[in-house]
Amino acid sequence: xxxxxxxRWDLAALADLEYFLTRDGDxxxxxxxxxxxxxxxxLYRGRLEQSPPLPRRILLRRWLELRRxxxxxxxxxxxxxxAVAAITRLLPLLLFGGALVSGAGLAWGVLAYAGARPIxxxxxxxxxxxxxxxxxxxxxxxxxxxxxTGGDFSGPVVTALTGALxxxxxxxxxxxxxxxxxxxxxxxxxxxxxxxxxxxxxxxxWMQLAGLGFALGLWLTVxxxxxxxxxxxxxxxxxxxxxxxxxxxxxxxxxxxxxxxSPPRSHPTLAQxxxxxxxxxxxxxxxxxxxxxxxWYFLLWAILVYAFLPRLLLLGAALIGSAxxxxxxxxxxxRCEALLRRMRQGQMRIGKEHATSGGTAPxxxxxxxxxxxxxxxxxxxxxxxxxxxxRTEAWRAxxxxxxxxxxxxxxxxxxxxxxxxxxxxxxxxEPAGISPVLVLEGWQPCIxxxxxxxxxxxxxxGRERLLTLVLVGRDSGEGMRxxxxxxxxxxxxxxLATLGDGALLVRNWRSTHD
Amino acid sequence: MTEVPVFAVMGHPNEGKSSVVxxxxxxxxxxxxxxxxxxxxxxxxxxxxxxxxxxxxxxxPGFQMPVPTLRWMKNYSGPPGRLLEDFIxxxxxxxxxADECELLRPLLDNAGIIYVVDGSRPPRAxxxxxxxxxxxxxxxxxxxxxxxxxxxxxxxxxxxxxxxTFNVNLQFNAHWATFRxxxxxxxxxxxxxxxxxxxxKRVVTxxxxxxxxxxxxxxxxxxxxxxxxxxxxxEEISRAEEEGERQRVRxxxxxxxxxxxARLEAACRDELKGRFLxxxxxxxxxxxxxxxxxxxxxxxxxxxxxxxxxxxxALATVGAATGAALDVAAxxxxxGVFTLGAGALGALAGWTGARPLSRLKVDIGPxxxxxxxxxxxxxxxxNPQLMFVLLDRALIYFQCVSNWxxxxxxxxxxxxPEGKQGLTAxxxxxxxxxxxxYLAALRKGETGKVDVLRPELRRTLVRVMAEEST
Numbered sequence: 001x002x003x004x005x006x007x008r009w010d011l012a013a014l015a016d017l018e019y020f021l022t023r024d025g026d027x028x029x030x031x032x033x034x035x036x037x038x039x040x041x042x043l044y045r046g047r048l049e050q051s052p053p054l055p056r057r058i059l060l061r062r063w064l065e066l067r068r069x070x071x072x073x074x075x076x077x078x079x080x081x082x083a084v085a086a087i088t089r090l091l092p093l094l095l096f097g098g099a100l101v102s103g104a105g106l107a108w109g110v111l112a113y114a115g116a117r118p119i120x121x122x123x124x125x126x127x128x129x130x131x132x133x134x135x136x137x138x139x140x141x142x143x144x145x146x147x148x149t150g151g152d153f154s155g156p157v158v159t160a161l162t163g164a165l166x167x168x169x170x171x172x173x174x175x176x177x178x179x180x181x182x183x184x185x186x187x188x189x190x191x192x193x194x195x196x197x198x199x200x201x202x203x204x205x206w207m208q209l210a211g212l213g214f215a216l217g218l219w220l221t222v223x224x225x226x227x228x229x230x231x232x233x234x235x236x237x238x239x240x241x242x243x244x245x246x247x248x249x250x251x252x253x254x255x256x257x258x259x260x261x262s263p264p265r266s267h268p269t270l271a272q273x274x275x276x277x278x279x280x281x282x283x284x285x286x287x288x289x290x291x292x293x294x295x296w297y298f299l300l301w302a303i304l305v306y307a308f309l310p311r312l313l314l315l316g317a318a319l320i321g322s323a324x325x326x327x328x329x330x331x332x333x334x335r336c337e338a339l340l341r342r343m344r345q346g347q348m349r350i351g352k353e354h355a356t357s358g359g360t361a362p363x364x365x366x367x368x369x370x371x372x373x374x375x376x377x378x379x380x381x382x383x384x385x386x387x388x389x390x391r392t393e394a395w396r397a398x399x400x401x402x403x404x405x406x407x408x409x410x411x412x413x414x415x416x417x418x419x420x421x422x423x424x425x426x427x428x429x430e431p432a433g434i435s436p437v438l439v440l441e442g443w444q445p446c447i448x449x450x451x452x453x454x455x456x457x458x459x460x461x462g463r464e465r466l467l468t469l470v471l472v473g474r475d476s477g478e479g480m481r482x483x484x485x486x487x488x489x490x491x492x493x494x495x496l497a498t499l500g501d502g503a504l505l506v507r508n509w510r511s512t513h514d
Numbered sequence: 515m516t517e518v519p520v521f522a523v524m525g526h527p528n529e530g531k532s533s534v535v536x537x538x539x540x541x542x543x544x545x546x547x548x549x550x551x552x553x554x555x556x557x558x559x560x561x562x563x564x565x566x567x568x569x570x571x572x573x574x575p576g577f578q579m580p581v582p583t584l585r586w587m588k589n590y591s592g593p594p595g596r597l598l599e600d601f602i603x604x605x606x607x608x609x610x611x612a613d614e615c616e617l618l619r620p621l622l623d624n625a626g627i628i629y630v631v632d633g634s635r636p637p638r639a640x641x642x643x644x645x646x647x648x649x650x651x652x653x654x655x656x657x658x659x660x661x662x663x664x665x666x667x668x669x670x671x672x673x674x675x676x677x678x679t680f681n682v683n684l685q686f687n688a689h690w691a692t693f694r695x696x697x698x699x700x701x702x703x704x705x706x707x708x709x710x711x712x713x714x715k716r717v718v719t720x721x722x723x724x725x726x727x728x729x730x731x732x733x734x735x736x737x738x739x740x741x742x743x744x745x746x747x748x749e750e751i752s753r754a755e756e757e758g759e760r761q762r763v764r765x766x767x768x769x770x771x772x773x774x775x776a777r778l779e780a781a782c783r784d785e786l787k788g789r790f791l792x793x794x795x796x797x798x799x800x801x802x803x804x805x806x807x808x809x810x811x812x813x814x815x816x817x818x819x820x821x822x823x824x825x826x827x828a829l830a831t832v833g834a835a836t837g838a839a840l841d842v843a844a845x846x847x848x849x850g851v852f853t854l855g856a857g858a859l860g861a862l863a864g865w866t867g868a869r870p871l872s873r874l875k876v877d878i879g880p881x882x883x884x885x886x887x888x889x890x891x892x893x894x895x896x897n898p899q900l901m902f903v904l905l906d907r908a909l910i911y912f913q914c915v916s917n918w919x920x921x922x923x924x925x926x927x928x929x930x931p932e933g934k935q936g937l938t939a940x941x942x943x944x945x946x947x948x949x950x951x952y953l954a955a956l957r958k959g960e961t962g963k964v965d966v967l968r969p970e971l972r973r974t975l976v977r978v979m980a981e982e983s984t
Contacts, residue, residue, distance in 0.1 A: 385638055414639065416581050443635065445527040445550030448578035448610050474635075491549055 006065060007058050009329055011088055011202065014195055016081035017060065020067050021335040033508070037342050044343035056340065060331050063343070088202070095206055096213040103132075103217025111225050118234035118278065118292050124299060128218050132211065132307035136314060139207050142200075197325035205318035208311050215307035222300055232292035233299070234278040243274040250298060257301045266301060268294035330464070334505035337466045345376070345404055376405030379430060381423065382439045384412035386472075398480070399437065402470070402510055408434060415440075415449065417456035424460040432465060442471030442484025442508070446495040454499060464503055469496070472509040483509045519710040519717075520558075520570040521703065522620040524648065525630040526641060527551045527576030530660040533688035533921035534630050535559055535573040538696060542794040542920040544573060551576060554613065556620055561717055568717045569700075572625060574617040580643035583614050587650050598622050598651060618651070626707055627655035633685065634665035637675045645679040654707035657683035658699070682706055688921045693725055693983060726976075728789045728916075729983070733975035735789075736908045737968060739782035743775050743904055744956050749891040760888055767892045779904070783911050790915050794923060820902050821939055824946065894957070901953050902946075906936025909978065916983040937978065945974055 006013070024036055043066055048059060068079065110127050113119050225231060235246060247270045251258075254267040263269050268276065268291070275291030278284065380399055387395065387410070396407045413420045427436055438457065440450065454469070461467055471492055473482040484492070489508050496506055523531045528550035536544035539559040545552065553575045560567045577583070583601070592600050598618050605611035621627070627648055631641065648655055657680040659672055669685075676683040686699050697718055704714040748771050752763045938946065952971060955963040 383639070414581075418585070419581075441638075444638065444640075445576070447527060447551070447576070447640070448613070449581060449640070452579070452610060487548065495551075 007061050009057065009061060009326055010085075011198065012081035012085035013061065013064060014198070014329075015084040016068060016079050017064050019080050020064065021339065024339070025335055033510070040339060040342035041345075048343065053344075056331055056336075057329060059340070059343070060336060063339070092206055092209050095210040099210040099213030100217040103214035104221045105217075107218045107221035108225070111222065111231060113229075113231055115230070115232075117284065118232040118276075118287075121233045121235040121276070121295055122237075124233065125302065128222065128299065129302045129306050132215050132218065132303075133310065136211055136307070136310040139204070139211065139314065142204060142207075195329070197328060198322060201318055201322035201325050205315060205322060208315035208318050211311040212308065212315055215303065215311050219300065219303045219308055222296075222303060226296045226300070230289075230293075231296055232289065233295035234276045234287070234292055235273075236278045236280065243270065243277055246277075247273045253302060254298065256305050261297075261301070264294050265297050267298045332464050332466070333502040334466060334468075337503075338505050338507075341376070376403050377434045378403055378405050378407045378437050379427065379434050380407055380410045380437045380439060381413045381420075381427075382410060383415055383441070386439065386441070387412050395439075399439075399470075403437070403468075405435075413438075415453045417453060420453075420456075424456060427457070428460040428462075435466060435468060436461060437468045437470060439470050439472060441473075442488050442492055443474055446492050451495070451499060454496070454501070454504065458499075458501055458504070466503050466505060467501075468505045468507065470507055470509055481509055483511055517713070518567050518570060519703070519707075519713050520572060520620065520623065520625040521628050522556075522572045522574050522617070522625040523628045523630060524574050524617055524644075525576060526580075526632075526644060527578070529576070529630045529632045530662060530688050530921070531576065531630045532573050533919075534628065534658060534660055534686065535571045536921040537688045537691050537919040538571055538699065540791045540920050542792060542923070544920070546921060546923060551578070551613075554616070556616055561721070563716075563720045568713065568720060571628075572620045574620065575613040577617065577640070577644050577647075578613040579611055580640045580647065583611070584643040584647050584650075587647060594652070621651050621653050625653065626703070626710070627651070627653050628703075629655060629657045629680065630660050631657065631672060633659035633661040633669050633672050634663040636668045637671055642675065645675065649679045654710075655680055656703060656706045659683065659685045660688050661685065689919050690922075691919050692917055693721075697721065725983075726980075729976045729979045730972065731789050732786050732912055732916075732979060733972045735782050735785035736905070736912075736975060737971055739778050739908065740901060740904060740952075741956065741964070743778050743895075744901060744953060745894050746771065746774055746778075747891065747893040748774075749889060752888045752890055760890060763890050764892070767890060771892045779907065782908055783915075786908070786912055786915050790918070792915060792918065792920070820899060820946070824939060825899055898950055898953055901949060902936070902938040905949070906938050909937050909982065912979055913982045916979070937982070941978075945978075948974060 040063075043063060047066055048054065048062055053059075054062070068081075071079070107128060110124050111119060247268075250267040250273065258266055260266070264272060272291045272294040275288050276295065278287065378399060380395070382395060392410055396410060399405075399407050399410075411423045411426075413423055417424070430436075436457070438454075454467075457467060471484040471489060473484045476482050483489075493506055496504065523535050525531050528548075532544050532546045532553060536542060536546060539561060541559055544557075544559065553573055555575070557573045559571050559573065561569045561571075586601065586605075587597060590597055590600065598621055602615045602618060602622070606615050629645065629648055631637075657672075657676045659669065661669075673683065682702050682705055684699065684702050686695060691699075700714055700718050700721070704711045704718075748767045750763055750767055752760045938949075948967065948970060952964065952967045955961075955967060
C-alpha cells in the first residue's frame with residue numbers, strides 16, 4: 001500500500017480520472033458492471049476505508065492512484081495524464097518564449113532608425129504600449145464573462161452561434177453523423193463543465209504568460225537598442241495640437257511612475273517636447289539630438305507600466321484563481337457519484353448462494369468485518385403504464401434490490417412536464433439526501449419528448465443533484481423485467497449524452513438473481 | 515384530392531416505416547437503420563409504369579413530441595381545415611418540433627396515411643397520442659402491424675387500439691412480405707378512400723403483369739443457361755506421348771470447364787436478381803444455402819437433382835445409359851463420381867459419357883495419331899442428373915431472390931429439409947420427361963426439336979416459379 005498518496009488534483013490527475021471513469025462507464029454488460037462493483041468495493045474496503053471516512057476528493061484521488069498502480073502492474077501504459085502533464089509543462093514555456101521573440105521582433109521593427117528620419121513617437125506608443133495594454137484589458141473580460149454567466153456559456157448568443165455552426169455542419173452529415181456529433185458535443189459539455197473552472201483559469205494563466213513574454217520582449221529590445229544604438233523620437237501632426245498639449249498628455253501617462261523618477265527621466269520636459277516636434281517641410285537639421293532622445297526613458301517606463309505590469313498582475317490573479325478553482329472541485333457528477341456508491345455501499349444479495357468465482361479474492365482478505373450497508377433513499381418516478389395492475393409493490397421490492405436502497409416513494413408519471421408539474425415541484429422541495437430515480441423502458445426509442453422531460457427534471461432538481469435513469473427491458477413474462485439489450489442501451493446512452501448533463505447517471509436494469 | 519395516390523408512411527421512431535416503404539416499392543436503397551430517428555426528412559418513393567407515376571409512398575420521420583403536439587391540436591381554436599398548416603407555421607422554428615413539422619407536411623398535400631406499429635410490443639401513451647393526432651388530421655388512414663419479432667401477445671391490444679381510429683388494419687411483415695402480401699396491402703389501401711380505388715386497381719394490375727413478365731424472363735434465363743451448360747465442350751490436342759502430360763491437359767481442361775459452367779450460373783443468377791430489382795442482395799450472400807455450394811461439391815449432388823430411381827429412368831430416356839453406368843448410378847447417390855477420382859475431376863470424368871477418363875484414351879487413339887497427338891475432350895455432359903442439379907440450383911436461387919423483401923438487409927439463410935432438397939425430385943413425371951426430352955434433343959443436336967420444346971419448357975418453369983413466389 002503506498003504510504004505517500006498524492007492528494008493534489010492537477011490537470012494530469014483530472015485527465016486520468018476522466019480516462020478511468022470513461023473506461024468504467026463503457027462497461028455496458030451486466031457482468032462487467034458487477035465486476036466494477038466488486039473491484040471498487042474491494043479497493044475501498046482493503047485500501048481506502050478509514051475512520052472518520054476520507055473526504056470525497058481525497059478518496060477519489062487515492063482511488064485514482066490505486067487504479068493507476070493496478071493498470072501499470074498489468075503492463076498498461078500511456079495514460080492521458082502523462083501527456084497532459086507534459087503539455088502543461090512544455091506549453092507555457094513555448095508560449096512565453098514565442099511571445100518574447102514576437103515582442104522583440106515588433107520592437108526591433110518599430111525602432112528601425114538609421115539617422116535619416118526620427119522614429120514616429122505616436123506610432124511607437126501605439127504599437128509598443130497601447131496595443132499590449134488593450135490586449136491585456138481585453139483578456140480580463142474572459143473571467144468576467146465567466147463570472148457573469150456563472151460558468152454557463154450556453155446563453156442565447158452562444159447557443160445561436162453553436163446552433164448555426166451545427167446546422168452548417170449538419171448539411172455535410174447524415175442522420176447518424178449528426179446524432180454522433182450531438183452526442184460527442186453533449187459529452188464534452190457535460191464532462192468539461194466539471195472542470196471548466198480549473199481549465200478556464202489555466203488557459204487564462206497561459207494567455208497572461210504569453211502577454212508577459214511579449215511585453216518583456218518589447219521592453220528588453222527598447223532598452224537594448226537605446227543602450228547600444230542611437231535612437232531619436234519625434235512627433236508630428238497635421239492637427240492643431242500644441243507642444244503644451246502633448247506635454248500634458250505625457251505627464252498624464254507618466255503619472256503612475258512620476259513618484260519614482262523625475263523629468264527628464266520620467267518624461268520629457270516641455271522644452272524637449274517642443275524640441276522634438278518635426279515639420280517635414282522645414283527639415284531635420286535644426287533639431288537637437290538631446291530632445292529627440294528624451295522620449296526613450298518615457299517609452300521604457302510606459303512599456304513597463306502599461307504592458308508588462310498588467311500582465312504580471314493578471315498572471316498572479318490567474319494562479320490564485322486556478323488554486324481556488326482546484327479547491328472548489330466538488331466531484332459530484334454522476335460518474336463520481338456512481339464510483340463513490342460502488343465503493344461505499346455494501347452489496348447485499350438475498351437468495352440462493354452463488355459459488356465464489358475463482359479469480360476474485362474474497363472480501364475477507366481486505367476487511368476483517370463486513371460493514372453495515374449504507375442504505376440509499378430513493379424517490380422513484382415510473383411511467384403510469386408500468387404501474388398498472390397494482391405492480392407498485394413489486395416495483396418497490398425490485399428497485400430496492402437493484403439499488404440496495406430503500407424506496408421512500410413511488411410516483412406515477414406521464415413523462416410530460418405539464419402533466420407532471422406537481423410531481424416535479426414536490427421533487428424540487430425534497431432534501432438532497434433522497435436520490436431521484438426515473439425508470440424508463442429501454443426498448444422504446446429515446447425521443448425528443450423524453451429528453452425534454454429530463455431537462456425539466458434537471459431544472460426542478462438543480463444543476464448538481466444526481467439523477468439516476470434506469471432503463472428496463474421487456475417484460476420477461478412473469479411480471480419481471482429483463483435488462484435492456486446492450487445495443488439499445490448504447491443507443492440510449494448516445495442520445496442522452498446530447499443533454500450534456502454531468503449529473504445524470506444512466507444505468508441498465510440488472511437481471512434478478514435467483 | 516391528388517390524382518396520383520400519395521401515402522405518408524408514419525409512426526413512432528424505429529417501428530419499421532422505412533422497411534415498409536422499401537418492401538412496397540421494391541427499393542433496397544431506402545436507408546434502414548436500427549438506430550431510431552435516422553430518418554429526418556420526408557423522402558418520396560414512387561411506383562411507375564412506363565414513366566408514369568401510379569402511386570407514391572413517403573417515408574417520414576418518426577413522432578418525437580406526440581403528447582405536446584396532441585395537446586396543441588386539442589387546444590387549437592382556428593378553422594379545422596387549417597389545423598396542420600397552422601401547426602407547422604407556428605412550430606417550424608422550434609427545433610423540438612422539427613420532426614413533427616416534417617412528418618405532417620405530406621398531409622398538407624392530401625396524402626393518405628399508413629400508420630406503422632411494431633406489433634411485438636405493447637401500445638403506450640405515446641402511441642395513443644400519435645393515433646389521436648392522425649385522427650384529428652382527418653386524412654384517410656390505415657394501420658399496419660409490422661411485427662419485428664414473433665411475439666404475438668400484444669396483437670389484440672393493438673387491434674383494439676386501432677378500432678377507435680382506423681377503418682382498416684392489417685398485418686404486414688416488411689421483412690418477410692411476399693408478392694401476394696404486397697398486393698394485399700395495396701388492395702386494402704383501395705378501401706380507405708373511394709377516389710383512390712381506380713388508380714390503385716391500376717397499380718395492382720400493373721404489378722401483377724410486371725410480375726408475370728419477370729417470371730417469363732427468369733424462365734428464359736434459366737433455359738439459356740441450361741442450353742449453354744449442357745452443350746458446352748472443351749477439347750485440346752495433346753502431342754505428348756507420356757500419360758502424365760495428357761493427364762495434366764485433362765486436368766486443366768476440366769478446371770476450365772468448371773469455371774465456364776460457374777460463369778453461366780453466375781450470369782443466370784445476375785439476370786434473376788436484376789429482374790427482382792435487388793441491388794443489395796448478392797449471390798455471394800447466399801453462403802448458407804445449398805445454391806451457394808459449389809456445383810461439383812458432394813453436398814450439392816446429395817441434396818439436389820433426382821433420386822436414384824428417377825435417375826435410372828432418366829438415363830434410359832436420354833439414351834446415355836450403358837449397363838455400367840446404370841450399375842454405378844444404382845450403387846451410389848452421386849453416380850459414383852465422388853469415389854472414382856477424388857472430387858470434381860472424377861465427377862467430370864463420369865459425366866463425359868459415364869466413363870472414367872482413362873477409357874477415353876482408348877477411344878480417341880486412332881484419331882489422335884492422325885493429328886500427331888491425342889485429342890482430349892471434356893463435355894458435353896450427358897448425365898441428366900447435372901441438368902436437374904442445375905435446374906434445382908437456379909430455382910432455389912429464384913425462390914430466395916423473388917421472396918426476399920427489399921427491406922431485408924441481412925445475409926440470407928435458407929434452411930432446407932433433409933433428403934432431396936431441390937424441387938425437381940418432387941415434380942410430376944410429366945415435367946421431368948419434358949426436360950429429359952429436351953436433354954436428349956440437345957445431345958443429338960436436334961435443334962428443331964429443341965425449338966419446339968422450348969415454349970412448353972418456359973410455360974412449365976413459369977408455372978413452377980409462380981407457385982414458389984407467392
